[in-house]
Protein backbone atom coordinates (compact mmCIF):
# COMPACT_ATOMS: atom_id res chain seq x y z
CA UNK A 1 0.00 0.00 0.00
CA UNK A 2 1.18 3.51 -0.87
CA UNK A 3 2.33 5.66 2.01
CA UNK A 4 -0.32 8.20 2.98
CA UNK A 5 0.14 11.62 4.54
CA UNK A 6 -2.47 11.93 7.27
CA UNK A 7 -3.50 14.83 9.49
CA UNK A 8 -5.35 13.59 12.57
CA UNK A 9 -7.39 16.16 14.54
CA UNK A 10 -8.02 15.07 18.13
CA UNK A 11 -11.31 15.95 19.80
CA UNK A 12 -11.43 17.35 23.29
CA UNK A 13 -12.58 14.07 24.80
CA UNK A 14 -9.28 12.48 23.76
CA UNK A 15 -7.60 14.78 26.29
CA UNK A 16 -9.99 16.02 28.98
CA UNK A 17 -13.21 14.38 30.13
CA UNK A 18 -14.02 15.04 33.80
CA UNK A 19 -10.69 15.22 35.60
CA UNK A 20 -8.79 18.37 34.54
CA UNK A 21 -5.59 17.48 36.43
CA UNK A 22 -2.37 17.31 34.42
CA UNK A 23 -2.01 13.67 35.47
CA UNK A 24 -5.46 12.67 34.13
CA UNK A 25 -4.95 14.53 30.84
CA UNK A 26 -1.53 12.92 30.40
CA UNK A 27 -3.01 9.50 31.05
CA UNK A 28 -5.78 10.12 28.48
CA UNK A 29 -3.15 11.14 25.94
CA UNK A 30 -1.10 8.01 26.63
CA UNK A 31 -4.15 5.97 25.60
CA UNK A 32 -4.70 8.25 22.60
CA UNK A 33 -1.08 7.85 21.52
CA UNK A 34 -1.47 4.07 21.58
CA UNK A 35 -4.21 4.35 18.93
CA UNK A 36 -2.38 6.97 16.83
CA UNK A 37 0.82 4.95 16.57
CA UNK A 38 -1.12 2.38 14.51
CA UNK A 39 -0.89 4.77 11.54
CA UNK A 40 2.90 5.05 11.87
CA UNK A 41 3.19 1.27 12.27
CA UNK A 42 1.60 0.75 8.88
CA UNK A 43 3.92 3.28 7.25
CA UNK A 44 1.75 6.40 7.07
CA UNK A 45 3.14 9.89 7.61
CA UNK A 46 1.34 11.32 10.62
CA UNK A 47 0.67 14.90 11.70
CA UNK A 48 -1.33 15.43 14.90
CA UNK A 49 -3.49 18.41 15.84
CA UNK A 50 -5.66 18.86 18.92
CA UNK A 51 -8.34 20.99 20.54
CA UNK A 52 -7.82 23.22 23.59
CA UNK A 53 -11.29 24.59 24.43
CA UNK A 54 -11.45 23.21 27.99
CA UNK A 55 -7.76 23.86 28.71
CA UNK A 56 -7.53 27.44 27.43
CA UNK A 57 -10.69 28.42 29.30
CA UNK A 58 -9.30 26.94 32.52
CA UNK A 59 -6.00 28.71 31.94
CA UNK A 60 -7.72 32.08 31.55
CA UNK A 61 -9.49 31.52 34.88
CA UNK A 62 -6.17 30.69 36.58
CA UNK A 63 -4.56 33.74 35.01
CA UNK A 64 -7.39 36.01 36.16
CA UNK A 65 -7.34 34.57 39.70
CA UNK A 66 -3.64 35.24 40.19
CA UNK A 67 -3.41 38.51 38.29
CA UNK A 68 -1.61 41.44 39.92
CA UNK A 69 -0.07 44.66 38.62
CA UNK A 70 3.39 43.11 38.59
CA UNK A 71 2.23 39.68 37.39
CA UNK A 72 -0.62 40.40 34.97
CA UNK A 73 -2.91 37.86 33.30
CA UNK A 74 -1.83 36.95 29.78
CA UNK A 75 -4.10 37.71 26.78
CA UNK A 76 -6.02 34.93 25.01
CA UNK A 77 -3.62 34.61 22.04
CA UNK A 78 -0.75 34.01 24.47
CA UNK A 79 -2.91 31.59 26.45
CA UNK A 80 -3.56 29.61 23.24
CA UNK A 81 0.22 29.42 22.68
CA UNK A 82 0.64 28.25 26.29
CA UNK A 83 -1.86 25.40 25.76
CA UNK A 84 -0.07 24.42 22.54
CA UNK A 85 3.03 24.07 24.70
CA UNK A 86 1.45 22.11 27.54
CA UNK A 87 -0.67 19.76 25.41
CA UNK A 88 2.22 19.45 22.93
CA UNK A 89 4.50 18.37 25.77
CA UNK A 90 2.00 15.72 26.90
CA UNK A 91 1.50 14.47 23.33
CA UNK A 92 5.21 14.43 22.48
CA UNK A 93 5.92 12.50 25.63
CA UNK A 94 3.08 9.99 25.11
CA UNK A 95 3.70 9.46 21.38
CA UNK A 96 7.42 8.97 21.95
CA UNK A 97 6.74 6.30 24.57
CA UNK A 98 4.26 4.45 22.32
CA UNK A 99 6.59 4.65 19.32
CA UNK A 100 9.40 3.10 21.33
CA UNK A 101 7.05 0.37 22.60
CA UNK A 102 6.13 -0.37 18.97
CA UNK A 103 9.82 -0.62 18.08
CA UNK A 104 9.71 2.49 15.89
CA UNK A 105 12.49 5.06 15.88
CA UNK A 106 10.82 8.34 15.04
CA UNK A 107 11.02 11.77 16.61
CA UNK A 108 7.98 13.81 17.64
CA UNK A 109 8.10 17.62 17.67
CA UNK A 110 5.54 20.22 18.62
CA UNK A 111 5.49 23.33 16.48
CA UNK A 112 4.09 26.47 18.11
CA UNK A 113 1.85 27.34 15.18
CA UNK A 114 0.44 30.72 14.21
CA UNK A 115 -2.62 30.87 11.99
CA UNK A 116 -3.52 33.96 10.03
CA UNK A 117 -7.08 35.19 10.27
CA UNK A 118 -8.81 38.20 8.75
CA UNK A 119 -9.15 41.32 10.88
CA UNK A 120 -12.57 41.79 9.27
CA UNK A 121 -13.86 38.33 10.21
CA UNK A 122 -17.37 38.80 11.56
CA UNK A 123 -16.51 36.32 14.34
CA UNK A 124 -14.68 39.13 16.18
CA UNK A 125 -18.02 40.79 16.91
CA UNK A 126 -20.02 37.56 17.28
CA UNK A 127 -18.27 35.21 19.74
CA UNK A 128 -19.29 31.57 19.27
CA UNK A 129 -16.49 29.26 20.47
CA UNK A 130 -17.22 27.66 23.87
CA UNK A 131 -14.21 27.42 26.18
CA UNK A 132 -13.53 26.37 29.77
CA UNK A 133 -15.82 24.74 32.29
CA UNK A 134 -19.58 24.29 32.18
CA UNK A 135 -21.77 26.46 34.43
CA UNK A 136 -25.38 26.41 35.55
CA UNK A 137 -27.52 29.24 34.23
CA UNK A 138 -27.28 31.04 37.61
CA UNK A 139 -23.50 30.70 37.69
CA UNK A 140 -23.21 32.01 34.13
CA UNK A 141 -25.41 35.00 34.98
CA UNK A 142 -23.24 35.68 38.05
CA UNK A 143 -20.07 35.58 35.94
CA UNK A 144 -21.62 37.86 33.33
CA UNK A 145 -22.56 40.38 36.06
CA UNK A 146 -18.91 40.37 37.20
CA UNK A 147 -17.53 40.62 33.64
CA UNK A 148 -20.15 42.34 31.46
CA UNK A 149 -17.90 41.90 28.39
CA UNK A 150 -17.92 38.09 28.72
CA UNK A 151 -20.62 36.15 26.86
CA UNK A 152 -22.06 32.77 27.89
CA UNK A 153 -24.17 30.37 25.83
CA UNK A 154 -25.83 27.04 26.39
CA UNK A 155 -23.55 24.30 24.94
CA UNK A 156 -25.33 21.28 23.45
CA UNK A 157 -27.45 20.53 26.51
CA UNK A 158 -24.38 20.22 28.74
CA UNK A 159 -24.59 23.60 30.54
CA UNK A 160 -23.41 27.16 29.94
CA UNK A 161 -19.91 28.11 28.77
CA UNK A 162 -18.07 31.29 28.01
CA UNK A 163 -17.79 31.94 24.28
CA UNK A 164 -14.99 33.79 22.49
CA UNK A 165 -14.49 34.87 18.85
CA UNK A 166 -13.59 32.06 16.47
CA UNK A 167 -12.40 33.48 13.13
CA UNK A 168 -11.83 31.21 10.13
CA UNK A 169 -8.21 30.21 9.43
CA UNK A 170 -6.79 31.79 6.28
CA UNK A 171 -3.17 30.57 6.29
CA UNK A 172 -1.09 28.32 8.57
CA UNK A 173 2.09 30.37 8.95
CA UNK A 174 4.40 27.47 9.87
CA UNK A 175 2.93 24.97 7.33
CA UNK A 176 6.26 24.86 5.42
CA UNK A 177 8.10 23.90 8.63
CA UNK A 178 5.57 21.15 9.34
CA UNK A 179 5.93 19.84 5.79
CA UNK A 180 9.73 19.76 6.13
CA UNK A 181 9.41 17.85 9.41
CA UNK A 182 7.11 15.28 7.78
CA UNK A 183 9.51 14.93 4.84
CA UNK A 184 12.30 14.31 7.36
CA UNK A 185 10.35 11.47 9.00
CA UNK A 186 9.33 13.40 12.12
CA UNK A 187 5.81 13.23 13.61
CA UNK A 188 4.80 16.90 14.08
CA UNK A 189 2.16 18.20 16.48
CA UNK A 190 0.76 21.39 14.94
CA UNK A 191 -2.18 23.85 14.92
CA UNK A 192 -2.93 22.87 18.51
CA UNK A 193 -6.06 24.64 19.73
CA UNK A 194 -6.63 25.78 16.15
CA UNK A 195 -3.33 27.70 16.13
CA UNK A 196 -2.51 31.08 17.64
CA UNK A 197 -4.71 33.63 15.81
CA UNK A 198 -2.64 36.36 14.17
CA UNK A 199 -3.26 39.12 11.61
CA UNK A 200 -0.61 40.27 9.16
CA UNK A 201 0.55 43.89 9.44
CA UNK A 202 3.32 44.27 6.89
CA UNK A 203 6.23 42.19 8.17
CA UNK A 204 4.66 41.73 11.56
CA UNK A 205 2.15 39.14 12.74
CA UNK A 206 0.00 40.48 15.59
CA UNK A 207 -1.83 38.15 17.96
CA UNK A 208 -5.62 38.46 18.30
CA UNK A 209 -7.78 37.34 21.20
CA UNK A 210 -9.71 34.42 19.75
CA UNK A 211 -9.78 30.61 19.54
CA UNK A 212 -9.83 29.11 16.06
CA UNK A 213 -11.79 25.90 15.52
CA UNK A 214 -9.23 23.08 15.41
CA UNK A 215 -11.13 21.16 12.72
CA UNK A 216 -10.99 24.13 10.32
CA UNK A 217 -7.33 24.79 11.18
CA UNK A 218 -6.46 21.11 10.68
CA UNK A 219 -8.18 21.20 7.30
CA UNK A 220 -6.15 24.25 6.26
CA UNK A 221 -2.92 22.60 7.44
CA UNK A 222 -3.79 19.35 5.61
CA UNK A 223 -4.28 21.33 2.38
CA UNK A 224 -1.03 23.29 2.79
CA UNK A 225 1.16 20.24 3.51
CA UNK A 226 -0.41 18.24 0.65
CA UNK A 227 -1.94 15.57 2.86
CA UNK A 228 -4.15 12.88 1.29
CA UNK A 229 -6.32 12.21 4.30
CA UNK A 230 -7.81 14.33 7.07
CA UNK A 231 -9.06 12.28 10.00
CA UNK A 232 -11.30 14.02 12.52
CA UNK A 233 -11.53 12.02 15.72
CA UNK A 234 -14.42 12.67 18.08
CA UNK A 235 -16.71 10.82 20.49
CA UNK A 236 -18.84 9.06 17.84
CA UNK A 237 -17.84 6.28 15.39
CA UNK A 238 -19.90 7.84 12.59
CA UNK A 239 -21.70 10.96 11.52
CA UNK A 240 -25.43 10.29 11.76
CA UNK A 241 -28.54 11.58 10.12
CA UNK A 242 -31.57 11.90 12.40
CA UNK A 243 -29.05 11.91 15.25
CA UNK A 244 -30.48 10.88 18.64
CA UNK A 245 -33.86 9.86 17.22
CA UNK A 246 -35.31 6.38 16.59
CA UNK A 247 -34.57 6.98 12.87
CA UNK A 248 -30.84 7.56 13.50
CA UNK A 249 -28.75 6.21 10.61
CA UNK A 250 -24.98 6.17 10.35
CA UNK A 251 -23.28 7.58 7.27
CA UNK A 252 -20.49 5.33 5.95
CA UNK A 253 -19.32 6.44 2.48
CA UNK A 254 -20.71 9.82 1.49
CA UNK A 255 -20.05 12.34 -1.26
CA UNK A 256 -19.95 16.10 -0.89
CA UNK A 257 -23.31 16.78 -2.64
CA UNK A 258 -25.03 14.26 -0.36
CA UNK A 259 -23.49 15.85 2.72
CA UNK A 260 -24.49 19.34 1.56
CA UNK A 261 -28.08 18.12 1.23
CA UNK A 262 -27.97 16.89 4.81
CA UNK A 263 -26.55 20.25 5.95
CA UNK A 264 -29.47 22.01 4.25
CA UNK A 265 -31.82 19.67 6.13
CA UNK A 266 -30.21 20.82 9.43
CA UNK A 267 -28.89 17.33 10.27
CA UNK A 268 -25.72 18.51 12.03
CA UNK A 269 -25.60 20.49 15.26
CA UNK A 270 -24.02 23.94 15.01
CA UNK A 271 -20.94 24.17 17.19
CA UNK A 272 -20.38 20.39 17.36
CA UNK A 273 -20.83 18.19 14.26
CA UNK A 274 -21.47 20.95 11.70
CA UNK A 275 -17.92 22.43 11.73
CA UNK A 276 -16.46 18.93 11.35
CA UNK A 277 -18.67 18.21 8.35
CA UNK A 278 -17.86 21.63 6.84
CA UNK A 279 -14.11 21.06 7.34
CA UNK A 280 -14.50 17.60 5.77
CA UNK A 281 -16.17 19.12 2.70
CA UNK A 282 -13.54 21.88 2.38
CA UNK A 283 -10.73 19.32 2.35
CA UNK A 284 -12.36 17.17 -0.33
CA UNK A 285 -13.27 20.19 -2.46
CA UNK A 286 -9.92 21.97 -2.12
CA UNK A 287 -7.62 19.02 -2.86
CA UNK A 288 -7.39 16.83 -5.97
CA UNK A 289 -7.75 13.42 -4.29
CA UNK A 290 -8.29 14.26 -0.63
CA UNK A 291 -10.74 12.42 1.54
CA UNK A 292 -11.88 13.05 5.09
CA UNK A 293 -12.76 10.49 7.73
CA UNK A 294 -14.86 11.29 10.79
CA UNK A 295 -14.79 8.61 13.46
CA UNK A 296 -13.81 7.90 17.06
CA UNK A 297 -10.42 7.18 18.53
CA UNK A 298 -11.61 3.76 19.66
CA UNK A 299 -12.70 2.94 16.09
CA UNK A 300 -9.26 3.52 14.51
CA UNK A 301 -8.50 -0.22 14.53
CA UNK A 302 -11.76 -1.00 12.69
CA UNK A 303 -11.17 1.88 10.31
CA UNK A 304 -7.72 0.53 9.44
CA UNK A 305 -9.00 -3.03 9.11
CA UNK A 306 -12.36 -2.50 7.36
CA UNK A 307 -12.77 1.19 6.53
CA UNK A 308 -15.32 1.61 9.35
CA UNK A 309 -16.28 5.24 10.04
CA UNK A 310 -17.73 8.06 7.94
CA UNK A 311 -15.62 8.54 4.81
CA UNK A 312 -16.23 11.67 2.73
CA UNK A 313 -14.81 11.71 -0.79
CA UNK A 314 -15.52 13.07 -4.27
CA UNK A 315 -17.01 9.77 -5.35
CA UNK A 316 -18.33 6.92 -3.25
CA UNK A 317 -15.41 4.66 -2.46
CA UNK A 318 -15.51 0.97 -1.84
CA UNK A 319 -14.69 0.23 1.82
CA UNK A 320 -11.39 1.97 2.28
CA UNK A 321 -8.91 1.98 5.03
Ligand SMILES: Nc1ncnc2c1ncn2[C@@H]1O[C@H](COP(=O)(O)OP(=O)(O)O)[C@@H](O)[C@H]1O
Nearest residue numbers: 011012234235236239240243267268269272273
Ligand atom coordinates in the same frame (compact mmCIF):
# COMPACT_ATOMS: atom_id res chain seq x y z
N1 LIG B 1 -25.54 14.42 13.21
C1 LIG B 1 -24.67 14.09 14.15
N2 LIG B 1 -23.97 12.92 14.03
C2 LIG B 1 -23.06 12.57 14.98
N3 LIG B 1 -22.80 13.31 16.09
C3 LIG B 1 -23.46 14.46 16.25
C4 LIG B 1 -24.42 14.91 15.30
N4 LIG B 1 -24.90 16.12 15.72
C5 LIG B 1 -24.29 16.40 16.88
N5 LIG B 1 -23.42 15.41 17.22
C6 LIG B 1 -22.58 15.46 18.42
O1 LIG B 1 -21.36 16.12 18.06
C7 LIG B 1 -20.32 15.62 18.90
C8 LIG B 1 -18.96 16.02 18.34
O2 LIG B 1 -18.76 17.41 18.57
P1 LIG B 1 -17.83 17.95 19.78
O3 LIG B 1 -18.16 17.21 21.04
O4 LIG B 1 -17.95 19.42 19.76
O5 LIG B 1 -16.42 17.51 19.20
P2 LIG B 1 -14.93 17.34 19.80
O6 LIG B 1 -14.73 15.86 19.87
O7 LIG B 1 -14.07 17.98 18.75
O8 LIG B 1 -14.87 18.04 21.13
C9 LIG B 1 -20.61 14.13 18.91
O9 LIG B 1 -20.01 13.48 19.99
C10 LIG B 1 -22.15 14.11 19.01
O10 LIG B 1 -22.55 14.10 20.37
Ligand SMILES: NC(=O)OP(=O)(O)O
Nearest residue numbers: 051052053193213214
Ligand atom coordinates in the same frame (compact mmCIF):
# COMPACT_ATOMS: atom_id res chain seq x y z
N1 LIG C 1 -9.70 25.07 19.43
C1 LIG C 1 -10.65 24.10 19.45
O1 LIG C 1 -11.35 23.87 18.45
O2 LIG C 1 -10.77 23.40 20.64
P1 LIG C 1 -11.86 22.30 21.01
O3 LIG C 1 -11.84 21.26 19.91
O4 LIG C 1 -11.38 21.72 22.33
O5 LIG C 1 -13.18 23.00 21.12
